[in-house]
Each structure stands twice: as structure tokens, then as C-alpha cells.
Amino acid sequence: MCKKLSILLLGFLIAAGACTSTQTYSSIEKGAQFMPETLGLVPGASAAELNFTWYADAGSGDVSQLRLFNEQGKLVKTVNGTANPASEGKVSHKVSVSGLNPHARYRYSVSNNGSDWSYDYNFRTAKQDSxxxxxxxxxxxxxxxxxxxxxxxxxxxxxxxxxxxxxxxxxxxxxxxxxxxxxxxxxxxxxxxxxxxxxxxxxxxxxxxxxxxxxxxxxxxxxxxxxxxxxxxxxxxxxxxxxxxxxxxxxxxxxxxxxxxxxxxxxxxxxxxxxxxxxxxxxxxxxxxxxxxxxxxxxxxxxxxxxxxxxxxxxxxxxxxxxxxxxxxxxxxxxxxxxxxxxxxxxxxxxxxxxxxxxxxxxxxxxxxxxxxxxxxxxxxxxxxxxxxxxxxxxxxxxxxxxxxxxxxxxxxxxxxxxxxxxxxxxxxxxxxxxxxxxxxxxxxxxxxxxxxxxxxxxxxxxxxxxxxxxxx
Ligand SMILES: [Fe+2]
Ligand SMILES: [Fe+2]
CATH class of the missing domain: 3.60.21.10 (Metallo-dependent phosphatases)
Known part of the structure; x- marks a missing residue:
């Protein structure tokens, strides 16, 4: 491989790596602090899934997004869900996350407008033993x-x-x-x-x-x-x-x-x-x-x-x-x-x-x-x-x-x-x-x-x- 091509390839790899390695909880754009009124988790349809629900004021956003991070804080993916009117002028936001690894720890953050994000919280998936x-x-x-x-x-x-x-x-x-x-x-x-x-x-x-x-x-x-x-x-x-x-x-x-x-x-x-x-x-x-x-x-x-x-x-x-x-x-x-x-x-x-x-x-x-x-x-x-x-x-x-x-x-x-x-x-x-x-x-x-x-x-x-x-x- 010629030296020029090697440098080009190295540069590409660094650039490609930079694309994902910068996507961590600490470095990712979080906008203003989003504070959901209530936020809770329910076990998912299978061990590889987990369900989330949160409440926010109507008019403050009509999307439901969840950023999933691994234990080290690296972004795994962003998941979209549903947003529906609830009681007392609130919106019920729901997201189901699938493709989770067993017995793994994750972090997550939620948003109701796609630009302002909550704190990140931990959860872990089902163990394969006791x-x-x-x-x-x-x-x-x-x-x-x-x-x-x-x-x-x-x-x-x-x-x-x-x-x-x-x-x-x-x-x-x-x-x-x-x-x-x-x-x-x-x-x-x-x-x-x-x-x-x-x-x-x-x-x-x-x-x-x-x-x-x-x-x-x-x-x-x-x-x-x-x-x-x-x-x-x-x-x-x-x-x-x-x-x-x-x-x-x-x-x-x-x-x-x-x-x-x-x-x-x-x-x-x-x-x-x-x-x-x-x-x-x-x-x-x-x-x-x-x-x-x-x-x-x-x-x-x-x-x-x-x-x-x-x-x-x-x-x-x-x-x-x-x-x-x-x-x-x-x-x-x-x-x-x-x-x-x-x-x-x-x-x-x-x-x-x-x-x-x-x-x-x-x-x-x-x-x-x-x-x-x-x-x-x-x-x-x-x-x-x-x-x-x-x-x-x-x-x-x-x-x-x-x-x-x-x-x-x-x-x-x-x-x-x-x-x-x-x-x-x-x-x-x-x-x-x-x-x-x-x-x-x-x-x-x-x-x-x-x-x-x-x-x-x-x-x-x-x-x-x-x-x-x-x-x-
Ligand atoms: Fe009771
Ligand atoms: Fe009762």
C-alpha cells in the first residue's frame, strides 16, 4: 500500500471513529434540562425489551424520544415512541426499547421535543441466572x-x-x-x-x-x-x-x-x-x-x-x-x-x-x-x-x-x-x-x-x- 493511501485510510478511520466515539452522554448535545413530571419503567415484552413512560405538560413537546447509552455512556441508539393526551393538560409519552443485551447495564435520557433532554438514569436487564x-x-x-x-x-x-x-x-x-x-x-x-x-x-x-x-x-x-x-x-x-x-x-x-x-x-x-x-x-x-x-x-x-x-x-x-x-x-x-x-x-x-x-x-x-x-x-x-x-x-x-x-x-x-x-x-x-x-x-x-x-x-x-x-x- 502506498504511503499516501495509508495516510488517507488512517485519516478516514480516525474520522469514522470520531463520529461514534464523540456520541457519549457527557459530550452529546442536550439542550435545556428537561424535567419529566413523572417517569417510570415497566418490564418489556421479552428480556431484550424495556418499556418507559413519562408525563410532561401539553404544548411543551409532542414527540417521545429516548437516548440509550451503554454503561460507559456511549450512545447506542435513539428510540422513538408515542405521545398522547392524558389527564390534567398533560401528555403521556411512551417508548419501548428492544434489542437489549441480557444482564447488561444501560443509561437513558428522555425528551419530549427532541432537543431538550432529561438527566441520564441507569437500568439493568434480566440476569441469566438467579x-x-x-x-x-x-x-x-x-x-x-x-x-x-x-x-x-x-x-x-x-x-x-x-x-x-x-x-x-x-x-x-x-x-x-x-x-x-x-x-x-x-x-x-x-x-x-x-x-x-x-x-x-x-x-x-x-x-x-x-x-x-x-x-x-x-x-x-x-x-x-x-x-x-x-x-x-x-x-x-x-x-x-x-x-x-x-x-x-x-x-x-x-x-x-x-x-x-x-x-x-x-x-x-x-x-x-x-x-x-x-x-x-x-x-x-x-x-x-x-x-x-x-x-x-x-x-x-x-x-x-x-x-x-x-x-x-x-x-x-x-x-x-x-x-x-x-x-x-x-x-x-x-x-x-x-x-x-x-x-x-x-x-x-x-x-x-x-x-x-x-x-x-x-x-x-x-x-x-x-x-x-x-x-x-x-x-x-x-x-x-x-x-x-x-x-x-x-x-x-x-x-x-x-x-x-x-x-x-x-x-x-x-x-x-x-x-x-x-x-x-x-x-x-x-x-x-x-x-x-x-x-x-x-x-x-x-x-x-x-x-x-x-x-x-x-x-x-x-x-x-x-x-x-x-x-x-
Ligand atoms: Fe387497597
Ligand atoms: Fe383494593
Whole structure:
């Protein structure tokens, strides 16, 4: 090669290198500082994907762009998404990023006009070996309501602060993501964004993906504006007397049935926020769950060892929602039979603001009553988690507080009887293995290591778990 050509080629290579090597977070043009009002992540449709959502004022930009950087801050790509009008004069920006490497760390920045960019935040993708996640329930963020019944909080501590404190503990535990079981916000008025601002306030939620379930308090359009869900199944809304013939409520009740695969574990999220007023009225919802479970398991056949369901209204509760008829109708229409049909290993739920763990259950009965280490149960364990923020706590055997005092048919009790009255005499549901009401915010850390899953539930102020158990297969 002649000397002249070599110099030319060298010059070209330097120039080509300069084109990409200068594209780092520190050197790239960022315009003015963009501050999204809320910003959150949800696990993606596969391990190679991740979903992002943020809010900004209408009129401040109508594009959705995300710059993806590798761990060293080098620009990998810029991804475009959608921007749609949301409530209170806001725009909901959504981007789905694909082509991510497994077990990798990335940084990202977002923009709603393509010229002004946010700070950069970190996230990491699914590990190919063991992983852990946190389960939280009913943060139910309000506009600042105090936690009046807590054993822990001072009188002036708000649920917003309680939620932040819990998320800090969860981040310290080093979990890979958070699985929610509903009632993310209290939504005292539909479209009230202050509650969502409180929900997304912890900065850790810009780094740790959060997979939400729709709770009865989340039955509004803002849920869909704030969460970019993977593999969401589309269903027609049911609008009837039970939801006051309200299209927004019916639409929200039809949303939020979705799934995601994380390493060797399949998560199917179901929407039990509706209030069916008979077993027949519950059947269309059970059909939705069947459709979603069928789609999720068919798409991932042979890919998962463990199957988790996340949903809101626990069918294994032990406190004031114990005899609720809507939950009874879900069970009578076949909710727990579906868990058996699809060989679900764990059902995570909330709604009763109390901690409860069931035995391994099949066909409505305990099939394994081991407590600490449960080997090859071949049946579902139902876990009910309490509030993660400290909004309110429901008591066990609460004669005054129980919502339905006169139900003779439900729940099914350990003494062989059914109904509110026998429960209030001190008889737990036959499913119940552990029940705790500490009146403190709690969170559960779940470690999945191949064919072993261990659960540890913590009080926010305690280093020791209040309940722990391991399941193997
Ligand atoms: Fe709740
Ligand atoms: Fe609830």
C-alpha cells in the first residue's frame, strides 16, 4: 500500500471513529434540562425489551424520544415512541426499547421535543441466572393522608413518605424489579395526578422497573397513561350496573391483563379490580384471565420453571375483606380453578392491607401443610401482602370493621363451616398458613435461583423477616 493511501485510510478511520466515539452522554448535545413530571419503567415484552413512560405538560413537546447509552455512556441508539393526551393538560409519552443485551447495564435520557433532554438514569436487564424481585401492595398514594393507625409512624408522617422509605429499603435489597399487586394510588377524584406524582416520586423508580396490577382504586384512564404494559391483552369493556355504567371504569377494568418473562420465570398479571355482583357476572372476567393465561403460557412453553400470577383482590385474605361477595363470585366462577389448570406456583395479591400466606392449595384444599421448606407442592401458594406505604391496616377478626357481616356462604373456614359469623368467632380460612397484622408498611423480597424460590417479608423498620419460606421443585 502506498504511503499516501495509508495516510488517507488512517485519516478516514480516525474520522469514522470520531463520529461514534464523540456520541457519549457527557459530550452529546442536550439542550435545556428537561424535567419529566413523572417517569417510570415497566418490564418489556421479552428480556431484550424495556418499556418507559413519562408525563410532561401539553404544548411543551409532542414527540417521545429516548437516548440509550451503554454503561460507559456511549450512545447506542435513539428510540422513538408515542405521545398522547392524558389527564390534567398533560401528555403521556411512551417508548419501548428492544434489542437489549441480557444482564447488561444501560443509561437513558428522555425528551419530549427532541432537543431538550432529561438527566441520564441507569437500568439493568434480566440476569441469566438467579434474580430477585420485590412484591408490594396497596401503596395507594393519597394527596398526603397521614398514617393514623400505624405502630411505627409519627403522627405527621404521610403515606408519600412511607412509600419513599419502603422503596429505599427495596433498592438497598438490590432487587431487579418490583411486582405490584394493585391500588398504586387512592384516586379520590378521577384523574387526580397529585397521587401519581407521589407514587413516582422515589427516584429509584426511574431505575427499577415496576410491573403494576390494576386495583379497585386504579380504575381510571390515568393508569393506562402512566404504565406502558408489555404483552397486554385487549378486551372489550363491560359497562354495567356494577360499575355504575361508567365507560372509564369499565375500560380500566378491561385493561392491565398482561405478561412478562424474566429469566426462568413467567409472570401473568390479571385485573381483578371489577365488582361482579353474581358468579355469572364474574364469568366474563374469568374468561379474560383464561385467555391471558393461555396466551402467556403458550407463548413461553418450555421457557419457564416458575409461574407467578399477580392480581389485586386476594382470594386468600384474612381481614376485613374476608367475606366480600365480589371475591366470593370470582372464586365461584373459577378463579382458583384457573390457577390449578395452568399449574400456577404462586399467586401474589393485596387489597386486604394485611399479610397472609396460604398452604399449597389445589382444588380449594391444602395439599401440603409444610411451612418453612415446601418441596414439590404441585399446587399454588397464595400470598397476600399488606400496604407498602402505611395508608391503612385492616384487622383480623374485626367485628366492627368487616365489610360484609352477614355472608353465610363465604369464606370457607378451617372448622368446616362458612361465612362471616363463624370467622368472627376466631376461625381462619382453611387456606391460611400464616397471618400477620403488625400495622407497619411491609415488602416481600423473592429470590429465584433455578429450581428454588425463597420469600422473605420485612417490616420497614426491621432487619429480620417477619415471615420467610422456600419452595423447591
Ligand atoms: Fe387497597
Ligand atoms: Fe383494593
Amino acid at each position: 434474580f430477585s424481585f420485590a412484591c408490594v401492595g396497596d401503596p395507594q398514594l393519597t394527596l398526603g393522608e397521614q398514617d393514623k393507625t400505624s405502630n411505627l409512624f409519627s403522627a405527621d408522617k404521610t403515606t408519600a413518605q412511607g412509600w419513599k422509605d419502603t422503596i429505599v429499603q427495596i433498592a438497598k435489597a438490590g432487587v431487579d424489579f418490583i411486582a405490584g399487586v394493585g391500588d398504586q394510588v387512592d384516586i379520590t377524584a378521577k384523574g387526580n395526578e397529585n397521587e401519581y406524582r407521589n407514587f413516582f416520586a422515589p427516584d429509584e423508580l426511574k431505575t427499577i422497573p415496576f410491573a403494576p396490577a390494576v386495583g379497585n382504586h386504579d380504575r381510571h384512564y390515568p393508569f393506562g397513561y402512566h404504565f406502558n404494559l408489555p404483552n397486554e391483552q385487549k378486551f372489550e369493556p363491560i359497562v354495567n350496573a356494577a360499575n355504575k355504567n361508567d365507560l372509564e371504569t369499565g375500560t380500566a377494568e378491561a385493561a392491565g391483563n398482561y405478561w412478562y418473562l424474566y429469566n426462568n420465570t413467567l409472570f401473568v398479571v390479571l385485573n381483578t379490580s371489577a365488582y361482579p355482583d353474581s358468579a355469572a357476572a364474574a364469568e366474563p372476567y374469568i374468561d379474560r384471565f383464561d385467555t391471558t393465561l393461555n396466551a402467556a403460557t403458550a407463548a413461553n412453553r418450555g421457557k419457564y420453571t416458575w409461574l407467578f400470577v399477580q392480581h389485586h383482590k386476594s382470594t386468600a385474605s384474612i381481614a376485613q375483606h374476608i367475606a366480600d361477595e365480589d371475591i366470593q363470585y370470582y372464586v365461584e366462577a373459577g378463579f382458583e380453578k384457573l390457577m390449578d389448570k395452568y399449574n400456577v406456583d404462586f399467586v401474589l395479591a393485596g387489597h386486604d392491607h394485611v399479610y397472609a400466606r396460604s398452604y399449597a392449595m389445589r382444588d380449594g384444599k391444602p395439599v401440603n401443610t409444610d411451612r418453612d421448606t415446601i418441596a414439590n407442592p404441585g399446587a399454588a401458594i397464595y400470598l397476600t401482602v399488606t400496604t407498602a406505604s402505611g395508608l391503612k391496616y385492616y384487622n383480623i377478626f374485626d367485628t366492627e370493621g368487616i365489610y360484609v357481616k352477614n355472608n353465610t356462604a363465604y369464606p370457607y373456614l378451617v372448622n368446616g363451616l362458612t361465612g362471616s359469623a363463624s370467622y368472627l368467632q376466631g376461625n381462619m380460612p382453611l387456606s391460611n398458613s400464616v397471618g400477620i397484622q403488625n400495622k407497619k408498611p411491609e415488602y416481600t423480597v423473592i429470590q429465584v435461583s433455578g429450581k428454588s424460590v425463597s420469600f422473605k417479608t420485612y417490616d420497614i423498620d426491621s432487619g429480620n423477616p417477619i415471615d420467610s419460606f422456600t419452595v423447591t421443585k
